[in-house]
Amino acid sequence: MTLATVKECLNQISTFINKLPSLLDFEQVEKMIDMLIYAQAANRSIFVVGAGRSGLIAKAFAMRLMHLGFHVYVIGETITPAAGKGDVLVAISGSGRTGIVVTVAQVAKQVGVKVVAVTSHPDSPLGKLSDHVVFVPGRTKISDETDYFSRQILGIHEPLAPLGTLFEIAAMVFLESIVTELMHRLGKTEEDLRARHATIEVP
Amino acid sequence: MTLATVKECLNQISTFINKLPSLLDFEQVEKMIDMLIYAQAANRSIFVVGAGRSGLIAKAFAMRLMHLGFHVYVIGETITPAAGKGDVLVAISGSGRTGIVVTVAQVAKQVGVKVVAVTSHPDSPLGKLSDHVVFVPGRTKISDETDYFSRQILGIHEPLAPLGTLFEIAAMVFLESIVTELMHRLGKTEEDLRARHATIEVP
């Protein structure tokens, strides 16, 4: 076997990640970073939420924020406390329509939490209700516009990675770049992160 | 249908819970409460761990400790930070032999964490390595001694609830009683707990 599909998929993802910086709006990124730093400075908490694979990306981001010393919680985990005024919710949804993420964002707004949406669809229900939107490209599960979107925006003729995969990878890479910027601005070294890294790790 | 099994099982569990106070060693309980309060007073963290259904009981306890204002983390969740000297690990295992719980307790000891075992088997590997053991009765997955244990200690002739069920229920009830004692000693009301209860709840 030639593994042609593996290779072509790797090439497409590589092409897509190469284009990612040109597709981001860095003013949106700057404002998101400010919101995180201001919440921390005010001793407030960051909450993250996402459904399915976007939820896993949200958790990966939360883990690094914890390493950086933020008060950060994952919606739905055991020790997540009350959220309230001054806190920030980072809500991740490619389509911006995932029912439960929209519901969580609505409840968050009602209790005074600022919502940052990370989505490919700023005009979605999630985008519209959020205090701030960061556009992250990706085919999403809403595939009507797939062909146009993939060819024109992502530069991929026939995307192989299914469903929300490209958004999820883009979101993960984007959020990592936020982490390095936060390290830089807060003067944190890798050793600082390592010092807070779980010493008792389990799956 | 008569639901005879449902009814008999409810009766057995009731009999067992009735006997629970007479089977606990309240000096062990007192010391566990002290360890939790001293950790909090020293601004240290509580970690909880358990595998399978015991892990769920551990999480239920952690949630109430969070409501009470403790710094508490579940081993294996996203934002669990490094544990270290002065922290306390509550390790729950009926048999005291669950491989991963024993491993976690060993690692915890190595980094200076005090380990409290909640187990039916104080002589087990977990019990032996722990700094403090609280005996909580229950048939456990080690069933060799089941018949004797059930008849003599638990007062149940032929226990219906399978595997570790009785231990898990006893552990849950026992840990709830710890929570009410902590409320009493720390002067916390139900309103205080409600104020920290997650405002954005998801499954």
Add this chain to the structure above:
Amino acid sequence: MTLATVKECLNQISTFINKLPSLLDFEQVEKMIDMLIYAQAANRSIFVVGAGRSGLIAKAFAMRLMHLGFHVYVIGETITPAAGKGDVLVAISGSGRTGIVVTVAQVAKQVGVKVVAVTSHPDSPLGKLSDHVVFVPGRTKISDETDYFSRQILGIHEPLAPLGTLFEIAAMVFLESIVTELMHRLGKTEEDLRARHATIEVP
């Protein structure tokens, strides 16, 4: 210290569990058991959902259903597939008003899933939309009627266990009795359960 609160709390929970069988409606229980067995017989799946501590009780029940050989999934876990016609959702909420559980139950109904509510409030939003309701007593987080409810129904003068604790314990005990009845009806032994019990356990 005398641990008076621990002891009184244990007594209250014991009193409450003693009363539990007289507070259940066994026709409701029978119908719930039938729904589970019929779903399994038709090769359909059981889904469980609950928020916070009720979600942990839901998971404990799901684990035993898996041991019994049911196709069972926890809403929100990684490998939970599409639900559809003929499947059953067991939704656990003491108050019957937990926003996200109600939302999940609504979505489940829309895709043809039968919903069984386990709740202290059959007249709640969850109770009203469910195909079947099983009443399980307990003080719940809705505490307006607490005094009356606790004294008259639960037989406890001033309940110590905070918030939803009594419901959660009652739900756990009740669901365990369902497990033993299912073992009986399906002819499963403890060895059968043990054979499906996770061999690689982690917290």
Add this chain to the structure above:
Amino acid sequence: MTLATVKECLNQISTFINKLPSLLDFEQVEKMIDMLIYAQAANRSIFVVGAGRSGLIAKAFAMRLMHLGFHVYVIGETITPAAGKGDVLVAISGSGRTGIVVTVAQVAKQVGVKVVAVTSHPDSPLGKLSDHVVFVPGRTKISDETDYFSRQILGIHEPLAPLGTLFEIAAMVFLESIVTELMHRLGKTEEDLRARHATIEVP
């Protein structure tokens, strides 16, 4: 502010993903794919495990395998059943030394499960005990060799992304390419995946 760190980090990750195909050993990839397909053909299960962020990548992969129709379970989740002879464990650890992942792999071997390691360190404890190793590049938490490794292998002068980030991204991208290859070989379309995608999604 110029967001220079965000931009440089995005560039480094892009450079790294571009190099990824040339760093993989496609014979290793082919054998991993075969092991997954043979397990499915024999009606056996796939288990996945990883600690921390690698565990999240493992879950993202498991979710897609479920969408593809595999019997797949995440070690540590509620309804994960017994593993045994003929099953496959995919263990993800950049360093290959994460204590709990090594322990899980050892237990898996003892019960007859074939272990596939996805790691940057084939000579690690995990690599050595596994039945099959797939090398995925990345700086890992073992940073002694960081400078050499980053400059020579990854083509990055001073990597900004901290700790295991590069491995985690590479593992996610690599596993996505496996998913598309499996779709191709099993003749599955995006619609097939969508049909199994959770209809009741929560965080």
